[in-house]
Amino acid sequence: MNQLLKLSYEQISDQQMIDLRSQKEFQRGHLQGALNLTPRNLLKYGKHFLSKDQEIVLIVAKENFQELPALVEEAEAAGIENISAYLLAEDIPESNLEKIQTIPAADFMTLEGNYRLLDLRHPDEITRPAPEKHLVNIPIEELPENYSQLDLNLNVYTLCGSGGRATAAASYLKKQGYQPIVIEGGMGAVEAFNKGL
Known part of the structure; x- marks a missing residue:
């Protein structure tokens, strides 16, 4: 996982935030401004929603973080090349979570x-x-x-x-x-x- 930087919540600024968790997990609580695209939907629809000029940070549950290298490789093959870092969903303070x-x-x-x-x-x-x-x-x-x-x-x-x-x-x-x-x-x-x- 060398190519992806692990961010802390405090390092989030104006990056494009993609929350990879399931719809139910996302609905229960997510980072303000994050886009909910499961891995499958990221690969299928991501290029329609994401700017090529801005870094992308993936938000992932700790239990799924091992899947990131393969997903980043697939995303690059699909033309989404600016994924630079990830943030564990568990590292987002509960007081900063929004609901859908x-x-x-x-x-x-x-x-x-x-x-x-x-x-x-x-x-x-x-x-x-x-x-x-x-x-x-x-x-x-x-x-x-x-x-x-x-x-x-x-x-x-x-x-x-x-x-x-x-x-x-x-x-x-x-x-x-x-x-x-x-x-x-x-x-x-x-x-x-x-x-x-």
Whole structure:
């Protein structure tokens, strides 16, 4: 692990922070401004969200830190070449953790009022249509170019197949000044609600 520098919390400044932990861990508490991209999503969508001109710091749970060298190698092969350091999630003071707001699918389905439902799935993969009320479809890889079409004054509920991309998008939108809310369980949970399960 020679090429990656281990940072302490105090060394964090204006780097691009990528939190590699699962959506649930991220939702429970994360560093302000961090983007939640699991290793798989980092490789698939990272280049759409990350600047080539700014250092990237990976936030990882202590138990997964051994996986970093292989991930950095894969990221470089995918064109993400500016990963310089890592920070253990356990080293972030609890008082500095933020949470991402979530809502159970059943509660979302009974919402009244004005809001935006942001479906992050690609049109080609949509086999289970999202609820149509206040719906906007922006595939996650197109979010950085298109998020400004969302109204800053409305709650934005994020939705995908199971919640991973919805959490990633929520972390990005929060950094842009929005108040995103992740629909727990994604379309699977919405569909289960519709079927009365």
